Amino acid sequence: MVKFYEMVERLYELDVKLSKLEWVQYTTGYDFGIEEAHEEINNFLKDEKNYSLVLEYMEKASGPVEKRKGEILYNEFKSYHLTKELNDLNFEIQKKTNELSKILNTFRFKIDGKEVSGVDIDCILSREDDRELRKKAFFAKNQIDKPMVDNGFIDLINLRNEYAGMYGEKDFMEYRIKSDELSPNIFDTWEDDLKEHIIVLNEKGREYARKFIGSEELMPWDYSYIKSKISSSLNSHVDMSNYYNVLREFFLNFGFDINKFNITYDIFPRKNKSEWGYNFPIKYGEDSRILANVKNQYREYEVLLHETGHGIHSFMLNPEEIILNMGISGIIEEGIADLFEEFLYDKMFYEKFFTNSVEKEFEEIHEYDKISHLRFVGNIFFDHELYKNDLKSLDDIYNLYFKVYSKLYNDKPYNQKPPFGFRIHYTTHPIYMHNYFMGDVTCSMLKKVFYRKYGVDSISKKPKEFGNFLFEQVIKPSGLYKYEELFEKISGEKFSLKWYF
Numbered sequence: 471m472v473k474f475y476e477m478v479e480r481l482y483e484l485d486v487k488l489s490k491l492e493w494v495q496y497t498t499g500y501d502f503g504i505e506e507a508h509e510e511i512n513n514f515l516k517d518e519k520n521y522s523l524v525l526e527y528m529e530k531a532s533g534p535v536e537k538r539k540g541e542i543l544y545n546e547f548k549s550y551h552l553t554k555e556l557n558d559l560n561f562e563i564q565k566k567t568n569e570l571s572k573i574l575n576t577f578r579f580k581i582d583g584k585e586v587s588g589v590d591i592d593c594i595l596s597r598e599d600d601r602e603l604r605k606k607a608f609f610a611k612n613q614i615d616k617p618m619v620d621n622g623f624i625d626l627i628n629l630r631n632e633y634a635g636m637y638g639e640k641d642f643m644e645y646r647i648k649s650d651e652l653s654p655n656i657f658d659t660w661e662d663d664l665k666e667h668i669i670v671l672n673e674k675g676r677e678y679a680r681k682f683i684g685s686e687e688l689m690p691w692d693y694s695y696i697k698s699k700i701s702s703s704l705n706s707h708v709d710m711s712n713y714y715n716v717l718r719e720f721f722l723n724f725g726f727d728i729n730k731f732n733i734t735y736d737i738f739p740r741k742n743k744s745e746w747g748y749n750f751p752i753k754y755g756e757d758s759r760i761l762a763n764v765k766n767q768y769r770e771y772e773v774l775l776h777e778t779g780h781g782i783h784s785f786m787l788n789p790e791e792i793i794l795n796m797g798i799s800g801i802i803e804e805g806i807a808d809l810f811e812e813f814l815y816d817k818m819f820y821e822k823f824f825t826n827s828v829e830k831e832f833e834e835i836h837e838y839d840k841i842s843h844l845r846f847v848g849n850i851f852f853d854h855e856l857y858k859n860d861l862k863s864l865d866d867i868y869n870l871y872f873k874v875y876s877k878l879y880n881d882k883p884y885n886q887k888p889p890f891g892f893r894i895h896y897t898t899h900p901i902y903m904h905n906y907f908m909g910d911v912t913c914s915m916l917k918k919v920f921y922r923k924y925g926v927d928s929i930s931k932k933p934k935e936f937g938n939f940l941f942e943q944v945i946k947p948s949g950l951y952k953y954e955e956l957f958e959k960i961s962g963e964k965f966s967l968k969w970y971f
C-alpha cells in the first residue's frame with residue numbers, strides 16, 4: 471500500500487509540474503518544456519509497474535470509497551496499456567495541441583492594419599454605436615481561423631477521431647463523454663428541451679433589436695451592445711487596482727477568507743499573454759493561480775468572481791485526497807464558479823460600486839443574460855459536430871458552423887466567415903464546453919435546493935449558511951461520485967435542463 475500511495479504522489483507531482491509550465495506559457499508565451507512534461511507523464515502512466523499497483527489496489531479495494539479511488543485511477547491508466555499505436559497517437563495529439571495553443575496565445579487581431587487586443591474588440595462590441603464598426607470588430611476574430619487550419623487544426627481533429635476509433639469508440643466525442651463519466655446519450659434531448667426557450671430567445675432578441683438598434687433582427691455583433699444598452703452600468707469605470715480587497719471582503723460573507731489561501735492573480739493584459747480567463751489549480755491546498763484580462767470596467771469583475779470561485783473550491787478540498795480530487799467533474803467545478811459569477815448582479819457585491827439605482831437594470835440584464843446564454847449551446851453542438859463530420863477544408867468548417875446554427879436557432883448564414891478558431895477550447899479543451907452550460911444548470915439547481923432547504927429566495931439572505939451548504943453538500947463529496955450521481959444525490963432528481971429555467 472505504501473508503494474501505491476508513493477506512486478500516486480509522484481504522478482501528482484508530475485501533473486503539478488506540467489500545470490506550472492502551462493501557467494508560464496499562458497501568462498508569458500514562453501515554453502520551458504511542456505512537451506517533455508507531457509512525455510514524462512505519459513511514460514509514468516505507461517509504466518507496467520505503476521499500472522500493476524493500480525490493478526492490485528483495485529483488487530483489494532473494499533468499501534465504496536476505495537472502489538471509487540480504484541476506478542478513478544484505472545480510468546487514468548487504462549488507455550496507456552492497450553496498444554503502442556494508441557500511446558504514440560496520444561503523444562502526437564499532445565504535441566499538435568501544444569503547438570496550436572502557442573499560436574493562439576500569442577496571436578493578435580488587426581483592425582484596419584492596426585493590432586487590437588481581445589479586450590479592445592470586446593469594448594468595441596459592447597460600446598460602439600456604429601453597427602458597421604461592430605461588425606468589423608466581430609469579423610476581425612476570424613483572422614486566426616486560417617493560420618489554425620494551415621497549422622493543422624483539421625489534422626488535430628482527425629488525430630483525435632483516429633485515437634477514439636482505435637480505442638473502440640465511434641468518434642472522439644463519444645470517447646470523451648465516456649471518459650468524463652457522463653451518459654453517452656445525455657445530449658440527445660437537448661434540442662427538443664430547448665426548442666420553446668429558443669423561440670422566446672429569438673422573440674426577445676427581435677424586441678430588443680427594434681428598441682435599441684431599429685432593426686428587425688439581432689446579429690452576433692449586436693449581443694454585447696444590446697447588453698450595454700440594457701445596462702450601461704456594466705461598463706462603468708472602476709479602479710481595478712483594489713480588486714483583491716474587493717474580492718476578499720465579498721467572499722468573507724460566505725466565511726471564505728482568501729487571505730488564508732495562496733491564490734496568485736495575473737489580471738491585466740500583456741503582450742504574449744493568453745487573452746482568456748483561467749484558474750490553474752496548480753496544487754490543491756497549496757497553490758492556485760488566476761489569469762484574467764481586465765481593463766477597469768465593472769462587468770469584468772464577472773471573470774474575477776468566477777475564477778476566484780474556482781480558487782476557493784481548490785483550497786476547500788482536502789489536499790490529502792489526491793485520487794478523489796482527480797475524480798471531480800469539470801461540471802461541478804464550473805457550477806461552483808458560476809454561483810459566484812452571478813453575484814455581479816447582486817446587491818451584496820455591487821453595493822461597493824453603485825447605489826440602489828442599478829437594481830432594475832441589473833434585474834433586467836440578469837434575466838436577459840440567462841436567456842441569451844442559450845446561444846452558447848451553439849458552441850457546444852458545433853464542438854461535438856466537428857468530430858462527427860468529415861472535414862477537409864476551412865470552408866467545410868464554416869459550412870458546418872452555419873448548419874449547426876441554422877438548425878438550432880434558425881440563423882441565416884451570412885456572407886462573411888464566422889469566427890470560431892479564436893475560441894481556444896476547440897483546440898485545447900475539446901468536448902469541454904458543455905461543462906460550462908451544465909455548470910450553469912448545476913448552479914441553478916444548487917440555488918433552488920438551498921432556497922428550499924433554508925426557506926429563502928436569495929443566497930444573500932443567508933450567505934454563511936450557503937458557504938457551509940456548498941462545502942458540505944457539494945465540495946466535500948465532489949470526488950466521490952460521478953457527475954450525474956452527485957447531481958441526483960443533491961437534488962433528488964435526475965439531471966435535466968429543466969433545472970436551468
Ligand SMILES: [Zn+2]
Pocket residue numbers: 776780803804807
Ligand atoms: Zn470556469
